Amino acid sequence: MGKCVSDYGCSVEAALDVIGGKWKGVVLYHLLEGKRRFGELQRLMPGVTRRMLTLSLRELEEEGIVHREVYKQVPPKVEYSLTEYGRTLEPIILSLRTWGEIYMQKLKRSEENALAAQAK
Amino acid sequence: MGKCVSDYGCSVEAALDVIGGKWKGVVLYHLLEGKRRFGELQRLMPGVTRRMLTLSLRELEEEGIVHREVYKQVPPKVEYSLTEYGRTLEPIILSLRTWGEIYMQKLKRSEENALAAQAK
DNA sequence: CTCCTTAGTTACAATTTTGTACCTATGTTT
DNA sequence: AAACATAGGTACAAAATTGTAACTAAGGAG
Numbered sequence: 171m172g173k174c175v176s177d178y179g180c181s182v183e184a185a186l187d188v189i190g191g192k193w194k195g196v197v198l199y200h201l202l203e204g205k206r207r208f209g210e211l212q213r214l215m216p217g218v219t220r221r222m223l224t225l226s227l228r229e230l231e232e233e234g235i236v237h238r239e240v241y242k243q244v245p246p247k248v249e250y251s252l253t254e255y256g257r258t259l260e261p262i263i264l265s266l267r268t269w270g271e272i273y274m275q276k277l278k279r280s281e282e283n284a285l286a287a288q289a290k
Numbered sequence: 291m292g293k294c295v296s297d298y299g300c301s302v303e304a305a306l307d308v309i310g311g312k313w314k315g316v317v318l319y320h321l322l323e324g325k326r327r328f329g330e331l332q333r334l335m336p337g338v339t340r341r342m343l344t345l346s347l348r349e350l351e352e353e354g355i356v357h358r359e360v361y362k363q364v365p366p367k368v369e370y371s372l373t374e375y376g377r378t379l380e381p382i383i384l385s386l387r388t389w390g391e392i393y394m395q396k397l398k399r400s401e402e403n404a405l406a407a408q409a410k
Numbered sequence: 411c412t413c414c415t416t417a418g419t420t421a422c423a424a425t426t427t428t429g430t431a432c433c434t435a436t437g438t439t440t
Numbered sequence: 441a442a443a444c445a446t447a448g449g450t451a452c453a454a455a456a457t458t459g460t461a462a463c464t465a466a467g468g469a470g
Contacts, residue, residue, distance in 0.1 A: 365436080366436090
């Protein structure tokens with residue numbers, strides 16, 4: 171909280187401060203496709219803990235990127251979605267996704283090669 | 291080091307693992323414009339320490355994103371540049387830059403407003 | 411009356427990232 | 441002979457991030 175222009179040396183640094191960290195980008199990626207409940211996000215993100223998911227969502231909410239809708243039900247139901255402002259991040263997330271896909275394909279190929287070499 | 295496909299739940303997570311952190315994106319941003327010497331990068335990146343700059347460059351080099359060219363001179367001269375593979379990151383860096391610029395303008399406006407309100 | 415559900419919160423611990431301060435190499439300049 | 445320049449390396453400390461485990465709320469089901 172309490173971000174300040176003078177904290178940043180350039181715009182890339184500022185942008186990475188907002189979507190950086192281990193999970194915020196991943197949350198945004200899943201929210202690009204529409205509303206998601208808390209538990210749904212948890213299932214979509216293997217490895218995330220409830221705590222980290224909560225923290226990530228709260229920070230994105232504070233920035234005005236994510237909208238949090240609480241339904242007065244028991245058991246509770248909470249839906250998260252991108253705000254209009256949040257949707258301006260779409261180009262970043264899509265370019266991350268595209269590049270990441272190719273990167274993972276490369277990783278996979280080199281793992282397969284290492285395995286084949288080991289089997290002599 | 292020793293990245294593994296199974297470490298990642300999705301492609302965005304993988305991409306952020308490569309360019310995430312406080313400085314790697316900023317280095318890439320400056321290298322988009324061409325070769326840069328170590329000291330030059332340091333001057334372009336207020337706040338970075340020699341240590342963090344070295345670490346960031348080393349990681350990017352290991353991934354094959356950045357090329358390191360050492361000139362046999364005294365005092366030493368080392369030039370860093372993007373590899374062809376590194377240039378595939380351009381869409382990510384440009385979208386981060388564009389978004390970051392608008393974000394910083396928003397921050398600046400709200401700081402000015404806060405100041406004006408205080409002056410009553 | 412107890413358990414189940416979802417969406418959390420909290421205290422604490424471990425891990426990762428980042429920073430500080432000092433050390434190195436060596437040809438050139440003063 | 442001492443100082444300067446650049447591009448580091450290294451040990452250690454501090455700070456930030458992330459993880460673990462236990463606890464909570466409140467209505468409905470059995």
